[in-house]
Every structure is written in structure tokens, then in C-alpha cells.
Amino acid sequence: MSATILPLRPRHDAGPSLTPMLELCGGDLGEVNRVILDRMQSPVALIPELAGHLIAGGGKRLRPMLTLACARLLDYGGQRHHRLAASVEFIHTATLLHDDVVDGSDLRRGKSTANTIWGNPASVLVGDFLFSRSFELMVEDGSLRVLRILSGASAVIAEGEVAQLTAQRNVDTSEDRYLEIITAKTAVLFAAACQIAAVVAERPPAVEAALEAYGRNLGIAFQLVDDAIDYVSDAATMGKDAGDDFRDGKVTLPVILAFARGNDAERRFWRDAMLGRAAGDEELVHARQLLASSGAIADTLARARHYGTRAADALAGFPANPAKAALLEAVEFAISRAY
Template sequence: MTATIHSLGGKAAPSLDAMIHLVSSDLNRVNAVILERMQSEVVLIPELAGHLIAGGGKRMRPMLTLACARLLDYGGDRHHKLAAAVEFIHTATLLHDDVVDGSGLRRGKRTANIIWGNPASVLVGDFLFSRSFELMVEDGSLKVLRILSRASSIIAEGEVDQLTAQRRVETREDHYLAIINAKTAALFAAACRIAAVVAERDEAVEEALDSYGRNLGIAFQLIDDAIDYASDAETMGKGVGDDFRDGKVTLPVILAHARGNADDRLFWKEAMQGSRVSDADLAHAISLLHGTGALDDTLERARHYGQRAIDALGPFPGGAAKSALIEAVEFAISRAY
């Protein structure tokens, strides 16, 4: 029977606890690799990298590599270095993103670029990218190298695409979905897919795990988009309305703009261009998002992609690994409630 995403009424809130328990011993090995490979005689590098890597992140992407390996009953240890490579790619993109966005907070802590400056953050991000490729080369699989290097280039393309769409309120929904498929979902997909490669499974298994990760990544990003307007700094680890004030045209804004009247569309245009960013303007934006159903529909789309992720696991036998992967989807969705 196909698993489904249920409402949270009467149920304990989903969490990553099952996945963390499933992969705890493997994750310790991954963390050891991360700690070893972020070292450098240049003191600033481990200091700055450690600020972000030890900053409370969930390690969701490397855990997906480890959990998918468990799903496939992989008994080797190649996935430890590769999961570390995945985390380095993710961390490098965060360092670069914070510079591009001018962010001041991440996970409730000051960002590296605020503490050490933009040049150091960019260069340490480059160092972590290089470390990730060293780990891929050490693994020795050209297929793994192709998957992760391709994901890295797609992420960069997605970030540039988002930058060019910034403040363009006329951005279409399909264009925006293409952006988040690249900048967020590509690494989720690659993190899952490489487990099938190291476990020497066929293309169908690779595609199934790729689909799981990709759809989970899209759902994850859509939830982030929604809760930027419906949460607070303590919950999100960043200021509420940061996307609004940065002129980031996310799906809730795209939907609200398309459904609004002429005055609403003028407001969104001015807001995204930076001339309507007061607390009162944010409150008005949130009112429009609720009034047009844009937030509700963003959450509904996230549930749709979450269900597609769960459906992709259909061919795999039940067990602790499959259950943990399903609950990871439910956790991603539940963050909005």
C-alpha cells in the first residue's frame, strides 16, 4: 500500500529522529571525515568553516546518502567520504549564498560573512568545494564524480538564475520551480542517487532514489518559502520576512501577484524593488498572501511534491530505512505547521 502524507492532527510531529537513529554510527564516521578534511595550516579556514559546519545544521543531505545506502543494504564504507563531500558542497553554497544575499543570521547565529567578511567567506567556500572534489576523486568512481560534479554546476546555475530573477515580480511559476529544482533539489537528488551507485544497483534504482531526493528537495524549499512569511527568527534561524526585504520573488509572492488586483500588483512590484519594506509593508504582504490563498497553495504544492517523493520509494521493501525516509518527507512538510 502506498504511504501518504497525513495531517498532523492526533499524531506526534514528524522528526528526523528515526533517520538520525538509523544512521548514527555512519554519521559519526562522516563527521570524523568532515573534521579531518576541513583542517588547514591556514588557521582562518578551519575557524570559519567550523563556525558554519558546527552551527546546528541537521546534516540532512549527508544523512540521505547514508539512509539510502541502508535502504539498499549496502555493507561497505565508500558512502562515508561521499556523504562528507555532499556536506562540503552544501556548506560551500551556504557560505557563498550568505555573501550574495548579505545575510546576517543563519540558524540563529551570525553568518560567517558578518564575522570575517565577504572575501574570506567566498574563499573558504572555494576551499570546501575543492575538498569535496578531493573526496570524490579518492572514491575512484567516474559515475559518482559525474553525478556530484554535475549537481554542483546545476546548483551554481540555479543560484545565478535566481539572482537574475531577483526583484522581478513577473517571474513565472514554472521558471521559479526550475530555479529551486536546480539550486536546492539537485543536491538532494544527487545525495540519494550516489547511494545506488556505491551499492552497484541498476539504473532504475538510481532513478527512483533521484526522484525521491529531487521531490523532497522541492518540497523542502517550498516550505522554506512559505514559513519565511509565517514564522519568526527563533523558529527559522533568520529574521521573518528576510526574503521579502531582500526582494526574493518566491512562489507565495508569484501566486499573490498573479491573483491580485492592480493595486496589489503595484504593491508587490514596489516591495520587490525595495521601496516597500517596512514592518507595516511586511504585514500587508502577509495579509495579501493569506487573502489570495498564496500561502495555502504553496503548502499544497509542497505536499504534492512530498507525496511524489514518498511514491518514489514504492518499489523498495518496508523496514526501518524506508520508514525513516518517509518520515523525513513528513518532517520537511510539518515545519510549516
């Protein structure tokens, strides 16, 4: 598909949002939620209780909405995408449960994490249950192509999480390596959520590739903004504790850039901070000062906008319609969360 670069322009009204996508997909999303509620049930009462705590916890449902919106973009008139969008959400929710255990997180979307309420073993096992449910839905769809895309994404996500764990506290992590990690742990599921819409709509490989590129670049932009706002936002806005990445020794792109640009003293600070030797509130204030003075936050957001533009560019070959407009606004929303 031919494409041209579409610059993303800042909005000066109420700002970009997911409202157009919600309005576009509202009826379909209701069907997806019904599948989710049905498939998270179990005679083991703790499973729906714990899963429901996170699933009903105010998430944007962005990934399943991408499946629904991409299906609308392609004028798909069937119902297969409802179960597959639910499968995507189960994969995402399972990874959140596992992530919170690995990170020792206390807050998720402004609420206590499942692991702080029910403990780590229960959170891990319910995450496994949700992964199993997602695979049941894939198999029921009957498409080997869909199964290959979503199962492959699940494997890559797990690899990305392990890669992030091995890079934790290592300030010598390169920018290229970090982009590989966030592509695996975040962007691959965005990409798969979009790509499967082309499969169920029986569109050619070029359309699959375009939607995969849209989702992958959107996912990278989304994660880069997350990296930045961990240092510039607050708990009330983010729904998690501010500075969690800093305290956990997560070497995200802002840290990579600030470390590379720092003098000897500043590099020693970052090494000590990432190793947990100096990661208190005072050090977080100093870290924020270094990130600002080095331009690390601004450049992280500039990179996010670059990938957002690439996501928009991937849709250039599709005709203008409400679905395309909603998908483009989702890109601007992903970037604007930082402002």
C-alpha cells in the first residue's frame, strides 16, 4: 500500500481522546465485555473475584478497541472480532497481573493491585487462567492464522518481560536494545490486535501489514510516553505511584539518554540510583532535574511523536471514514497524555 507521512498536529480544543473510538465501537465493545464476563467465570470463586478486580478497574480497553475499530475500518460485518478482542484483553490482563507481581507494585489504575490484596501466588495463577481463556477463544475462532498471530504475540510478550528483567538496573543498556524490549513487551500486542482484524475480514497481506505497522508504532509511542510520564506526572494522574520506574531500577529511555549525556558525577548518580543505593524521594527530585536539564524527557517525547507519525502513516492508504479518523485520534491521544 502506498503511503505518505501524515504530521501529527497538536490539538487546541479539549484535546484528543478515545471518545471517537468509544462511540464508533460502543455496541461491539458491549459484546466484547459480555464475552469477558462470561469467560472469566469459574467455580473457584477466587478466580472471578481477583480477575474482576482488575478487569473492572477502569482500564481504557484500548487493545480490544483497536481490534474493533480496525474491523470497522475494513467494513467487516461479522462477529468473530468480538471473541478475538476479548482474547486480546485477556492476554493484556494476564500480563498486568504478572507484571505487578514482578514489579512489587502497590497501585494499578488508582486501586490496590491484586497481589497486594490476594498475594503473589493467587495473582500469578489467575493470570495463567486468563492466558488459558485467551487461547480457548483463539482456538474456537478456528483460524490458524489468527492463532499464529496471537500465540506468537503472547510468546514475544513473555520474552520482552524477561528481557526487561535482565536489563533492569543496567544503565549501559543501549537505546536500540531498549526499543527492542518495549516493542516486544508492549507494541507486539497492539500490532496483533490490529492485524487480526484484517484476517477475519479476509483482506490481503498488504492490509495485514499496514494494520500491523499501525499497531506496532502506536504501541511503541504509547510506551515511550509512559516512560516519560513516570517522571513528570503524579499518582492521581497515572493511577500508580509516581517514580515507580526510578525506585524499581527500570532503565527506561529517559534514563538511558540522561546517562549518556551526563558528566562523571551524574553518571555515578544514575548508576547508584538504578542499583538501588540512592533511590529515595530526594534522589527522585534530583533525577527529575537531570532529566529536564539534559533534555531526556523532551527527546523521549519527540521519539514518541516520531513513532506516532509512523503509525498515522501506516493508515494513509485507507479511505477516509469515521473508523480511520478514530484510529488517527487514538495516536494523538497516546502522545497527548504527556501534556
